[in-house]
Amino acid sequence: MTDADRGDDERDSGFGPEPVTVSIDGCSLAFGDLSVLEGISLTIEPGEFVGIIGPNGAGKTTLLRAISGALEPDSGTVRIDGVDVHDLSSRASSRLVSVVPQDTSLSFSFPARDVVEMGRQPHRSRFSSPGPEDRAAVERALERTRTAELADRPIDEISGGQRQRVVLARAIAQETPVTVLDEPTASLDINHQIETLELVRDLVAEGRTVVAAIHDLNLAARYCDRLVLLADGAVARDGPPASVLTGDALAASFDANAVVMPNPVTGTETVTAFRADCHADSHPERVHVVGSGVAAAGVVARLSAAGIDVTLGPVSSGDTAAETARSIGIEHLETEPFATLSPAELEAAETLIRDAGVTVLADFVVGSGTRALLEVVDDAESLVLIETRPFEERNFAGSAARNRYESYRERAIEVPRRRVLDAVTAGDGNRPQSQPSPSIDPTDE
Amino acid sequence: MYRPVRTAAWSAGLVVLLVVVSLTSAALGPVRIDLVTVAMAMLNAIVVPAGVTVGSASIPLLGLSVPVPGLEYAAVFSFDVPATRQIIVADIRLPRIALAATVGLALAAAGTVMQGFFRNPLADPSIIGVSSGAAAGAVAAIAFPALVPFGGLHLSAFVGALATAFLVYAIATDGGRTPVATLLLAGVAVQAFLGAMISYMLVHSGDSLREAVFWMMGRLNNSQWSDVAFAFPITLVGVLVLCAFRRDLNVLLLGEEDAHHLGIEVERTKLLLLALASVITAAGVAVAGIIGFVGLVVPHIMRLVVGPDHRILLPTSALAGASFLVATDTIARAGPAVVPVGIITAALGAPFFLFLLTRREVHSV
Numbered sequence: 013m014t015d016a017d018r019g020d021d022e023r024d025s026g027f028g029p030e031p032v033t034v035s036i037d038g039c040s041l042a043f044g045d046l047s048v049l050e051g052i053s054l055t056i057e058p059g060e061f062v063g064i065i066g067p068n069g070a071g072k073t074t075l076l077r078a079i080s081g082a083l084e085p086d087s088g089t090v091r092i093d094g095v096d097v098h099d100l101s102s103r104a105s106s107r108l109v110s111v112v113p114q115d116t117s118l119s120f121s122f123p124a125r126d127v128v129e130m131g132r133q134p135h136r137s138r139f140s141s142p143g144p145e146d147r148a149a150v151e152r153a154l155e156r157t158r159t160a161e162l163a164d165r166p167i168d169e170i171s172g173g174q175r176q177r178v179v180l181a182r183a184i185a186q187e188t189p190v191t192v193l194d195e196p197t198a199s200l201d202i203n204h205q206i207e208t209l210e211l212v213r214d215l216v217a218e219g220r221t222v223v224a225a226i227h228d229l230n231l232a233a234r235y236c237d238r239l240v241l242l243a244d245g246a247v248a249r250d251g252p253p254a255s256v257l258t259g260d261a262l263a264a265s266f267d268a269n270a271v272v273m274p275n276p277v278t279g280t281e282t283v284t285a286f287r288a289d290c291h292a293d294s295h296p297e298r299v300h301v302v303g304s305g306v307a308a309a310g311v312v313a314r315l316s317a318a319g320i321d322v323t324l325g326p327v328s329s330g331d332t333a334a335e336t337a338r339s340i341g342i343e344h345l346e347t348e349p350f351a352t353l354s355p356a357e358l359e360a361a362e363t364l365i366r367d368a369g370v371t372v373l374a375d376f377v378v379g380s381g382t383r384a385l386l387e388v389v390d391d392a393e394s395l396v397l398i399e400t401r402p403f404e405e406r407n408f409a410g411s412a413a414r415n416r417y418e419s420y421r422e423r424a425i426e427v428p429r430r431r432v433l434d435a436v437t438a439g440d441g442n443r444p445q446s447q448p449s450p451s452i453d454p455t456d457e
Numbered sequence: 458m459y460r461p462v463r464t465a466a467w468s469a470g471l472v473v474l475l476v477v478v479s480l481t482s483a484a485l486g487p488v489r490i491d492l493v494t495v496a497m498a499m500l501n502a503i504v505v506p507a508g509v510t511v512g513s514a515s516i517p518l519l520g521l522s523v524p525v526p527g528l529e530y531a532a533v534f535s536f537d538v539p540a541t542r543q544i545i546v547a548d549i550r551l552p553r554i555a556l557a558a559t560v561g562l563a564l565a566a567a568g569t570v571m572q573g574f575f576r577n578p579l580a581d582p583s584i585i586g587v588s589s590g591a592a593a594g595a596v597a598a599i600a601f602p603a604l605v606p607f608g609g610l611h612l613s614a615f616v617g618a619l620a621t622a623f624l625v626y627a628i629a630t631d632g633g634r635t636p637v638a639t640l641l642l643a644g645v646a647v648q649a650f651l652g653a654m655i656s657y658m659l660v661h662s663g664d665s666l667r668e669a670v671f672w673m674m675g676r677l678n679n680s681q682w683s684d685v686a687f688a689f690p691i692t693l694v695g696v697l698v699l700c701a702f703r704r705d706l707n708v709l710l711l712g713e714e715d716a717h718h719l720g721i722e723v724e725r726t727k728l729l730l731l732a733l734a735s736v737i738t739a740a741g742v743a744v745a746g747i748i749g750f751v752g753l754v755v756p757h758i759m760r761l762v763v764g765p766d767h768r769i770l771l772p773t774s775a776l777a778g779a780s781f782l783v784a785t786d787t788i789a790r791a792g793p794a795v796v797p798v799g800i801i802t803a804a805l806g807a808p809f810f811l812f813l814l815t816r817r818e819v820h821s822v
Contacts, residue, residue: 082714106720113715120576120710120765126459130708134720138701141461186719 030093031058031219032108032189038088039078048074049085050245056223061216063236064225065256067266070242072225073114073194079223080111080192092190106134110183112176114194114225121166124178128153128163131185153185156211172199180208184215191215193224197231209235233257233281241265257281259317259340269317273339286317286433296369298323299436301333302361302389303374307400308333310429311374316340318433323364326357326385333374352381362388370436373424374398378417379408386416395424396435464769471776475558478780482787483550490542497536498546507531553680556688556744557786557798558779560677561751563692563741565778567734568752569759569771570699573706574730575637582738582752585644585731589651590621591742592673596655599669600662610672611687611743618739621647626731635727637713675748675799677786684744695737696775702730703767710765748782748799750806755781757813 034056041049048071056062064072077083079090081097090097092108100108110131118127131153132146142150154160157177162170167178176199183191196212197205205228213235216222226232232239233253241249241256243265249256262270268285275282298321301311308324309332315322325345327334337344345360347353353361365371371392378386386409389395397420407414427435483495490498508529515522538546567582575584583589594617598605605613625647629640655673662669705726708716713723738752759774782798785805789798 077714080718082717102717102722103720106718109718111715111718118711122707122710122765126707126766127711129459130711130719133704133708138704142459 030189032093032221033058034079034190034221034223035091036079036088037091039085039090040087041074041078041083041085048245049078051088052245052247054240054247054250056221058221059216059219061213061222061224061235061237063232063239064223064242065229065232065239066242066248070265071245072242075242076192076194076223076225080109081105103134106186106188108188109190109192110186110188112179112183112191112193112196114198118167118175121168123164124159124167124170125150125154125163127167127178128181128185131182134186149185149187153181156184157181158207173201173204176200177204177208189219190221190223193222195225195227198227205231229257229283230275230281234278253281257283269314271313271317271340273336284313286314296436297321298368299370299372300324300364300368301372301374302365302385303372303376303398304328304331304333305375306332307375307398307429309336311372311398311432312337312342313340314432315436316342320436323368325364326353326361350381353384358384358388361385362391365389366391368393370394370396372396372398372432372436373420375400375406377406378413383409383413386413389420395420396432397421397424397426398429398432399426400429459766459768464772467763467769467773468776471773471780475776475780475783478783479554479558482554482783483546485787485791486550488545490546494538494542495546498538498543499551500534501532501536501538501543502547502551503533504530505533552682552685553677553786553790554783555685556680557677557782559685559689559692560741560745560748561778561780561782562696562775563688563737564748564752565755565781566696566699566771566775567738569756569767569774570706570730570734571752572756573710573767574727574734575641576710577641578757582734585625585640585735586621586647586651587618587735587738588742588747589648589655591615591618591739592655592747593617593621593651595672595746596658596662596669599665599672600658611684615739615743618742619735621651622731622735622739634724671797672746674797675746675802676797677745678790688740688744691740692737695733699730699733700771702726703771706730706767706771746797746799749803750810751778751782751802754806754810757810761813
């Protein structure tokens with residue numbers, strides 16, 4: 013929430029938790045024989061928003077529960093503001109850390125406002141009724157989470173996403189210097205995901221230290237100051253999003269092929285993952301891609317994510333495929349838009365195609381400028397054809413070009429975009445053992 | 458948000474209801490007495506400490522006599538009520554009404570706490586075996602007086618109830634934690650075992666079988682002021698302390714981990730709630746036998762009326778329970794047939810509960 017006046021309210025309340033440090037030192041934890049955390053050490057600086065990411069079962073929730081004091085580590089310590097959280101009484105620790113759990117299902121019909129009011133429990137004596145300060149904190153928390161209009165509805169009759177925001181309001185009303193969130197956006201729609209994380213950023217700006225497990229890597233990259241990648245109960249990577257979210261790190265931890273590139277709108281890292289089960293064992297030395305637009309971009313990203321050496325081009329500067337190749341860091345032959353290919357460019361393309369183990373034609377558009385390229389493709393050792401729209405729509409060079417293209421169709425493996433990796437692997441041994449059904453499939457994602 | 462005024466208003470209203478029900482109850486019976494006479498007789502029965510007396514006690518071996526201070530009571534009112542009516546109201550009906558109110562208060566309060574504690578709408582005060590333990594103690598005292606070394610039926614039932622609750626708690630506790638589900642299952646198992654013990658004792662109880670069975674049906678006849686003096690202080694203190702933990706009970710509904718994060722010392726609070734609920738249930742059951750359904754149905758009805766917030770639910774349920782048991786006991790003793798009150802509470806409570814169930818109005822706790 014960025015309204016300036018709301019910010020003023022916040023200052024008027026006199027609430028300013030002293031920013032505190034959370035230090036986790038050599039934390040190990042096992043459930044019976046199953047070791048979940050193995051010697052985790054982390055220091056979370058005051059007023060930092062740290063996102064914990066990692067595959068299912070990596071120990072994210074367990075780490076959060078160890079930080080909040082719900083689980084006592086078998087060895088190692090968790091200190092908040094220099095104090096071991098497991099030495100504190102519930103009341104003392106509840107004044108330091110608030111928790112928004114993953115599972116917020118409540119099966120009794122308290123009004124939402126009363127649930128938020130429970131966040132004031134640590135600050136009240138046993139015999140007092142809620143005072144003006146408590147009421148103000150509750151109303152403010154409802155406002156900030158945009159749940160004020162739900163305040164009188166029974167908590168068991170509102171949606172999961174609304175309930176999650178009410179529980180976040182409870183943590184805000186608790187006014188603790190540290191807040192731990194487990195999947196705070198898991199059941200929210202995109203609008204509320206953004207709103208919630210913006211709100212968490214505001215809390216951080218006010219001095220709260222926030223640790224959150226976040227499943228959505230793109231949101232994590234966009235909002236967190238720092239990411240900690242957990243894998244098998246240990247810290248695999250730790251640092252700013254750009255240094256943690258790399259194709260290699262994600263491939264190792266998540267067992268998925270992924271490309272990471274800056275989001276064109278937000279500028280922060282965006283992760284696109286592909287199935288890892290078709291990871292190429294015996295893939296060609298290098299695959300060259302000829303084509304443009306989303307089809308070529310998708311092919312380049314998939315092949316690159318699978319660890320295959322890819323080249324692209326020639327491709328018009330500014331084309332989606334060119335942008336993609338640039339952001340993943342792939343060698344590509346960029347040409348002036350709408351211009352006829354120069355002899356030098358043609359020669360460069362010919363070299364790339366001739367030396368590649370497999371050449372992929374991905375929605376190759378044949379116009380007067382690229383017609384010569386169609387001839388050069390003939391030199392390809394092995395061909396794969398990807399089409400998301402019919403050739404007629406892409407052919408601006410008449411029937412001769414069509415005949416040439418159709419002749420390639422006869423020797424090429426024709427597959428939908430998502431099968432490109434299989435085709436490339438098979439194409440390396442020239443003809444496929446079993447040819448995947450050819451199709452023109454614009455919705456193959 | 459919670460408004461203390463609302464709780465105060467509801468509680469005051471229910472206290473008035475209790476007074477009205479008690480007055481009406483005292484007027485009904487084999488001898489009908491008009492309400493004005495009943496009110497006057499009740500007021501005549503009120504005594505306050507008026508002074509200190511000094512008696513003496515002799516110490517046999519030393520042959521000494523030592524002064525012992527004592528309190529002297531005086532009546533506050535002296536309305537003109539015929540002596541027989543004064544005795545019927547003050548010495549026969551009033552102790553029974555006071556005991557019914559005390560037991561109703563205890564059972565409804567304990568039932569509310571247990572339903573919240575176990576987050577289970579089917580929980581009742583005897584869920585961890587308190588009633589079975591009391592029954593075992595009582596039947597042992599009735600059938601085999603020689604086997605029970607300490608005095609009387611009440612004490613035997615009270616000790617049996619608390620020993621059982623403690624046993625169940627100890628069985629379910631492991632490494633300083635007492636999982637609620639384990640507690641529930643341990644309670645069921647111990648109750649089954651005690652049921653076998655009770656049946657065995659009944660088979661061999663001979664002439665005292667009838668008395669034992671009547672005790673287990675739950676009855677308030679032959680109530681004495683001494684019974685009230687035993688049960689009322691325990692109940693009053695227990696319910697007041699439970700009321701101090703009303704907010705903790707609310708927070709515990711969120712689950713133990715959430716409650717810990719909101720500042721509740723979970724295991725300590727659970728032990729305290731369980732102990733207090735067990736003690737007041739034990740006090741009630743010890744003097745009145747097993748009276749079913751009060752602790753189950755009254756909290757459900759009050760939850761429909763005032764909502765699930767224990768800050769208002771606990772005191773109003775307790776007061777409503779008192780009125781409910783006074784009213785049902787009046788039917789039991791002055792109705793068409795004189796029967797143990799447990800029969801009336803179950804016979805009225807069960808159909809009403811089923812009615813609520815079919816209307817889907819029994820809110821989950």
